[in-house]
Amino acid sequence: RTVYVNGEYLPENEAKISIFDRAFLMADGVYEVTSVLDGKLIDFEGHRVRLERSLRELDMPKPEAFDDLLEIHRELVRINDIEEGMIYLQITRGAPDDRDFVFPDPETTPATLVLFTQNKPGLANNPTAQKGIKVISIEDARWGRRDIKTVQLLYPSMGKMMAKKAGADDAWMVQDGFVTEGTSNNAYFIKGNTIVTRALSNDILHGITRAAVLRFAAEAQMQVEERNFTIEEAKQADEAFITSASTFVMPVVDIDGTAIGTGKPGNRALRLREIYLEESRKAAV
Ligand code: PLP
Incomplete structure (x- = not known):
């Protein structure tokens, strides 16, 4: 499967995240799961708006690609040929140089953005x-x-x-x-x-x-x-x-x-x- 990590589309086994990433050390991250039916995104705008609110409530910086989220979702659906399934998206407060409870400066520590698809044929007709x-x-x-x-x-x-x-x-x-x-x-x-x-x-x-x-x-x-x-x-x-x-x-x-x-x-x-x-x-x- 091809995944998205900070601006790059990569095979999943080549994707890398720092061990200092705040989601790994402190669960300092937010996520969304959007379903895909007929190769299209269900309720994308609702998920985007809630994601923006989650970031705001936690004072978490937006990743640079925030405005391109729809295109990134669509590109992953296309590359991975998803007819029915889900897209998982996660934004974290990034990876500072060291572990510290204090939030890092967003100027030096940009947010981490990760997306991957989950192929689930039969999602709508789930028995x-x-x-x-x-x-x-x-x-x-x-x-x-x-x-x-x-x-x-x-x-x-x-x-x-x-x-x-x-x-x-x-x-x-x-x-x-x-x-x-x-x-x-x-x-x-x-x-x-x-x-x-x-x-x-x-x-x-x-x-x-x-x-x-x-x-x-x-x-x-x-x-x-x-x-x-x-x-x-x-x-x-x-x-x-x-x-x-x-x-x-x-x-x-x-x-x-x-x-x-x-x-x-x-x-x-x-x-x-x-x-x-x-x-x-x-x-x-
Ligand atoms: N409540 C909790 C705790 C959840 O984790 C979720 C979804 O993951 C929901 C409700 C349902 O939310 P949504 O309809 O946006 O998927």
Whole structure:
């Protein structure tokens, strides 16, 4: 596969990053994952805007090529011949001469920019969507700025392992009794014709897929309530689902061993998935 590192397109085994890079030493980096369908980028502008916000919130310099991100994404899709898959992008605060907690001067330490593709044929027709996934609940032990998409993914990674050990697919995290989000996705339940999901704040990532799905709710004749909810309330719902750039809308059929609704993917979640895929494909760049 050909990857992009600081202005160069290289075979992946020739790409090099300094051991002093701040993302390697301090998780001082931000990222985005954009999906590709029909060789085109889904919701690119949403990801670009969120990336810019992540950089601003962390006072991280923009890489020189920031304005060329669309072209770089498209070039990698072209070179690697991606029809369906993902593009991972990471920006770090660069590699100063030595390890130091103090931020380096951006004049002497430019940001590091890395992108690579992940080929995932069948991403849109993922058979898991017809089966649904099982989640467990775990404590949310992450830091307090989950609205910034940083590469501090150790706890989410541990959460996935806890789920795996429990025979589930993912974990929903709970803070002060209320669900925040999934390890790498936003969390929802449906009761009647209402979609319920936690409101935006510093407690959750402002999902790009979340924004789109809530916009499309009206098209599915559904209402939206953005508010706190408990695992107990979600267990008693008619349906549940998650959203993210790589899973789109994915039905949840089991929470902590309790079947949700019929225990099969719900019609409304599947309809939202259909609408999301159709509309975002139309708007893809
Ligand atoms: N919440 C968390 C913690 C995530 O890591 C992600 C995606 O990686 C999401 C939500 C979903 O965001 P998006 O729809 O922009 O992919």
